[in-house]
């Protein structure tokens with residue numbers, strides 16, 4: 366229950382008016398239901414000739430309000446009977462019942478009508494909030510979470526909320542109002558009979574509660590399993606080539622089937638429990654009705670005046686009407702528990718803290734960094750897990766316009782080092798500075814705004830080439846994009862495709878070769894025209910011919926800016942102003958190509974190793 370209120374406070378507050386409208390129409394529906402049933406009573410009395418009393422009009426206020434109301438209502442009915450006869454009165458009553466029912470169903474419809482935009486709105490809001498959060502969370506968050514699991518939260522759990530919480534909203538507003546309304550009428554009709562209901566209700570509630578208790582825990586388990594299943598599917602599709610090459614289809618199938626089997630079992634258990642809600646509330650409801658029927662019947666048979674027979678029938682009609690909303694409400698309660706489990710999983714993402722924050726008083730990024738900006742590392746140490754240091758005591762001064770190369774064995778920390786500059790990660794000790802201020806002093810967007818990054822793995826979106834190049838530069842014209850493509854040595858092959866710049870790149874750019882993808886991603890960096898350029902093994906994945914084309918493109922791109930280049934092939938960085946050799950997270954040598962060759966150390970060794978190949 367507490368969860369539910371928190372949920373409503375968080376997500377339903379923009380929909381206050383929808384709630385108000387729905388509550389209003391629900392009250393109207395309830396009133397009309399009670400009212401339309403009221404027409405049945407005189408019909409019964411007339412049919413069975415039960416009523417032999419002669420009614421006299423009583424002025425309002427001359428007694429208990431409901432007594433006067435009922436008396437005067439019957440008086441009006443007898444008046445009508447005496448003027449148009451019983452048959453036509455019956456017809457009139459039936460007509461009134463039809464009208465009242467029509468108004469009732471209309472009001473019920475209007476209350477649903479008000480809830481629908483809220484239902485869909487809440488789900489849309491949650492989905493959008495999730496997406497914003499997913500985009501804003503730092504890279505680090507995703508090294509701990511599986512992609513498939515995150516997808517399952519975004520799709521599956523939001524879907525679960527849609528199917529459970531959101532779909533229950535209408536019932537949540539409707540059923541309690543109906544129950545309270547009917548109970549009120551019942552108390553008015555006969556509080557003696559109604560006492561039973563008040564004794565039985567909490568008992569029934571307790572029984573229902575114990576059965577439903579485990580639902581949330583189990584649902585959480587089930588949703589987690591679904592996340593695992595999706596992760597496995599995602600990984601398999603992503604690595605299908607390896608799966609096939611190693612004949613591992615059977616193995617993957619076994620893994621997958623093991624997971625789906627667990628899911629099947631827990632789903633059975635959840636759904637069985639959930640299905641109990643309906644029959645159980647029906648059974649408990651019938652027990653209550655039977656007890657009241659017996660007790661009320663006894664009162665009438667004994668001739669006590671607490672209630673008369675038609676009054677009792679009306680009472681039972683109202684009481685019976687409670688069972689339906691009560692049944693629905695228990696079902697809503699059970700469904701909500703499933704939904705709350707999904708919400709808990711969603712909150713793992715929505716509530717995730719983003720450690721990469723904008724400062725309160727950001728330093729303004731200088732606008733005139735035409736010839737590059739300066740970058741420096743001061744005593745920087747970094748660890749991914751807080752235990753093993755991947756970088757230690759890194760000191761490096763990159764002046765504006767310089768080209769600095771980082772070399773070293775794979776795993777020596779080169780990528781980690783350049784990832785610290787755009788704040789993909791924050792340093793543990795020391796300071797990374799851009800233009801003399803720590804990177805944490807700038808707004809993250811400003812900081813990244815002055816950087817262009819080209820990685821080993823070019824990332825293209827399944828969009829047109831134009832949009833892929835203009836990504837991040839929304840004002841770019843076709844001419845700008847063409848210009849950038851020319852500098853990146855990409856123009857020729859782009860215009861050779863059937864639709865030129867409007868050609869779709871395919872899933873992750875799969876329509877193009879690695880070298881072509883890389884040149885498109887270089888064009889993207891060219892178009893952004895960043896003062897600081899970070900190249901992390903941009904040419905490593907390429908064959909010699911594409912490497913030459915990409916290298917040419919890069920050299921054009923590196924002019925007039927600060928460039929930090931991580932290079933695998935050392936021949937490409939011989940002209941760098943400064944070369945740093947990294948070994949196990951430390952800079953072990955620093956100098957120009959010539960100086961390092963003369964030093965006859967690690968760098969020279971690396972160069973000679975590559976020559977041999």
Ligand code: ADP
Nearest residue numbers: 508749750755774775776777778779780781782
């Ligand atoms: P390089 O780019 O020089 O090949 P990296 O900077 O990628 O090296 O990696 C340096 C070290 O940090 C390696 O030992 C690697 O295992 C570790 N590492 C890289 N990325 C992560 C990560 N996201 N989480 C934990 N450890 C990582």
Ligand code: MG
Nearest residue numbers: 779780781902
């Ligand atoms: Mg690397």
